[in-house]
Amino acid sequence: MRTLVLGIGNPILGDDGIGFHIAQELAKEINDENIDVKDTSVNGLNLLELIVGYDKLIVIDAIMTEDEKVGEIYRLKPRNSSETAWSTISLHHLNLATTIQIGKKLFP
Template sequence: MDTLVLGIGNEIKRDDVIGLDVVEALEARLDRPGVAFETMNSGRLLLIDELSGHDRVCIVDSIVTEDGEPGDWYAFDPQAVEPDRESGGLATHNVGLGTLTTLGEAMGESMPAITIYAIEVADPFEYGEGMTDPVREAVPALIDEIGDEIERELAADEGQNAVGRS
């Protein structure tokens, strides 16, 4: 199974750096065949090229929700961030990922299974260096969660391949 870990963020915006920092830590932990690591400063339609051709993608980003507290973190599928008509929706970097994957498939691209991991931030647009305390404190748990999940998937895939070779 080919997995891409994709961090989205901006290194000059305090808490928006989360995706970049988490991917850097995961790359050090999971540097092995079958796992690729990328970072982007923006999402939008550029994501189609990044996502296409992988079996699984883990996207790491910051998020602002209505009821969340800075430092809360979430794992969800793309449909959870698809904009709806009534609320204006919640979309990472202005494009709903559900729409993005549908568009990619319509263009003939092979779209992966996607899980989005996000840490709640108070202000993703604040310029400055260093994450705020609640966000910085949440990062290690998110790194562990994503790393453990990918390691489980790799082990299961290796087990299936070993059975297939017997």
């Protein structure tokens, strides 16, 4: 099983770069031929070229929540539904869940 650990963020924007920086540190520690660790600043459909071909995806990214607990770790699971709100899609502002849904349709 091929796994991708993907750190997302902008390394020059403070908290937003946390996923990017964590991935860089993990890459130094993980030595498993079935696990790739990558960092990126891209989002939306640009993520597809990075994640296609993997069996499992682990994403490390900063998020904003209503309770705004700084430093809290959240484990989010993809929705079971394969439905995507196609009418609300903007190619400039796709969230990760929508990007993955589109990827599953494009690369079954």
